[in-house]
Amino acid sequence: MDSRHEQIRKAINEADLKMLKKIATTGPGLINSDFRRECWPLLLHCTFDDEKRTKGRAEDISLKDRHQVEADINRSFVHFPKGISSIEKTEKIKQLQEVIITVLKRHPDISYYQGFHDVCSFLLLILGEETAINVAEQIVMGPLRDAARESLEPFMRNLTLVGELVKKEDAQLYNFLVSSEVFPEPISCISWLMTWCSHNVYDLDKLARIFDYMIASNAQSTCAYFTAAVILSRKSELLAINDDDCSLLHVHLGKFPQDANIDYLIEKAVSLQSRYSPEDKLNKLFSLLLVPKNFWHSQIEEIREKVSGAVKTLGWFLFGLQIAIKQALDAFDGRSLPITYDQETEHLVWAFLTERKVLRKLFVKKYNDHRIANDTRELAEEYEDLIQKLLDIATESDRQNKHSASKSEQLTENLKTRRTIAGIVSGAAIVAAPLTSGASLIAAALASTVAVHANEKIKAEAKKTEIVVNTKSKLIEKISNISENVKQFEIVWRGLADEAVLQKENTADDPIINKDDLKLKWEEMYEMFKSYANNAQRRLDDASVIWIESGAASAGKSIGELSLIIFSLELILSDFRYYVTLLSRSYMYLN
């Protein structure tokens, strides 16, 4: 047997998602439909639950969507499968309708879009109806969520990203496409992005390879990287089109090169992603937090055995903070610190605990090492705005911190029946809270340093570019988004704490907690977490655009870096908090 077959089998048996992802994004991918039927649901974290199995009926969705779906499915299965009989086709169309309607019924907030039927018809052919429903559901609730919103506006940024990536890689091609009015918004490629090329690629095997990659990376922007790779690979062909025939370029660009070498294009897209995607920087970290399901459980057991309550709490704190600091440093100067409980990190942690100024000094030093030549007077003024925003966030965050901590204590109080573990968990939650304000303070410190530095340079020649202004205003918008998000977390957190209180009251007389109820809550929690992850994804995409744009001006670059640090920290902290919450819930449930 082929060693790749064995590798995939082994990864499936061990639920080794990391390995599966690696296999899916390299070489011939997941090889065949049998493997894909097993791997795609795994990679997308599909859950199989009998209660969800009821299929939707046409009446379950709005009349408007129903007409649209009907019109689209009747125009499906045009290019594949090859040589399908009309009876088979009628049967397939019926199944396709069930797939689409079931997904729409389960998620009423999804707006059906033309092109979703292309995704579903491909999945149906590869996976069969049952699995196609689950996979389509995860895709449209995950990486393709923005395509299925009421407005396409949020999704359009993927087109811009395609342009930005080509610009970064090949200025000549980019300029040519701009002068031909194809860029900056290559709308002829919108169907590639919205259907992961299932509208455009007519060979099922090639399409399956593309889906291996899209599903394994499970991120909205992946298809933009892939599209950019395709455009870049067609450079000579595109440049050969006569300048005078720019009207042909739209036609040409929108046609997917059917004979393309997909393995090569995926390789190219992965390389673009590794160079330009801020997601990739965070992926390692996320994999630490997200992947090992048993990790948290075994941690609890280990900690319970080994150390007393106070040390346990500190352990959690150290772990979270260490990650935060590592990521901040990484984002700042690209230096990689190993995540271990080493001396240096401990110093940082204690410095942070005892005197925030020490940490601030560290960052000031880092910044000075990194100084940038062309700061301007205008920039200084703009930075001051920024600082004000950051300080506002820090203040708000401090306030929330206090609130959060008091809620956490309440939670502890109400979980006394599970004293040992709840102590650890809420302790962790309490220490997680100050991290938020800590992060904001770090950001504020950074920002003020930037401003001080910028002020020093006031005499330097003022040269304000539009890009800087744009970047700035975008960043300010993002920052207010962050502040909005912080508020949302607080609401979620408060809701959970209240719920815990309620549950305690409800079950005060009954030593056995209502497990069905808890299970339901657990599911809600999971949904919430998923939607949070989607939000985070979008913000990362934003960051990616900013990050790329920031290359335009060195001053803009520093803003971009700053924003990345803020994003990273925020993501880490919120994830950490969520895990703490999940942990406390799961422990209640397990008991």
Add this chain to the structure above:
Amino acid sequence: DHNLPEVKEYLYKILVIGDLGTGKTSIIKRYVHNIFSMHYKSTIGVDFALKVLQWSPDTVVRLQLWDIAGQERFGNMTKVYYKEALGALVVYDVTRSSTFDGVTKWKNDLDQKVSLPEAWGGGSIPVVLMGNKDGCSNKSESEMIKYCEENGFVRWFETSAKENHNVDEAARYLVSKILEIEQRNQGRPRQNQNGVIHIDEDQQYTPNSCC
């Protein structure tokens, strides 16, 4: 070569819009390639086609046809669709009256988002209304003429992409309207038409259109 006339070449961007499943793609395939099939996929976003017309011995018209998906979300997606369009075909299905209701909506959308170049004095672009498919219209000719007048369509055609009925005529009428406007504004180039108008002085143009 003094015997050859000076060939004027125009490039016009034409929008083809209308509710879903009214046959926009079929009309374009019929017009550009003179083919018809029952098996066209739904259009996602936008498709493009190019048609070159030897309008007269000294005039070549190149039509860039923008086939825009029927689902509303795509129509609202971006102004890029409408940018610098000089004419439009609004398509409805005579056998489905709901698609005729959509016509007013599409026309309003056009009026809001696109107008003739400022150098030409602005104003609405010419729009031809097409009642497509081989069914029977429940509207009389005089009713339709009145409707076009009231709603600012330059003309109405009952067409069938399947039977190859009136498709050429409708497109031809639209082009003649645009050329009329162009000629009224002779010498006043459209602005920002970076490389769009080409006046080929030395070469005889060989049309590569198939019909």
